[in-house]
Amino acid sequence: MEYIYAAMLLHKAGKEVNEENVTAVLKAAGIDVEESRVKALVAALEDVNIEEAISRAAAAPVAAAAAPAAAAPAAAPAAEEEEEEEEKKEEEEESGMAGLGALFG
Secondary structure, eight states: OHHHHHHHHHHHTTOOOOHHHHHHHHHHTTOOOOHHHHHHHHHHHTTOOHHHHHHHHHHSOGGGTHHHHHHOTTOOHHHHHHHHHHHHHHHHHHHHHHHHHHHHO
């Protein structure tokens, strides 16, 4: 997620979203940078109008926000894997909490 935030920060600052700039932002934040993820992000955003994408996301209902992201034609495999990992973590946390509820029940 931090890779996307770095790209959004660069866009908001009026800077070019390229490998060098994304890497610099991530390193400045103290993040260990994976070059392959940076390359995948920059390649995925190459033909994307970021301002238009932000406008669409702001107008979309929260529940449907994940659907357009999954349908994006140039979605980066690394970004998709990251989203899947986050969803798995959330599911694990929820299932763990249900188990604790049963104990006190």
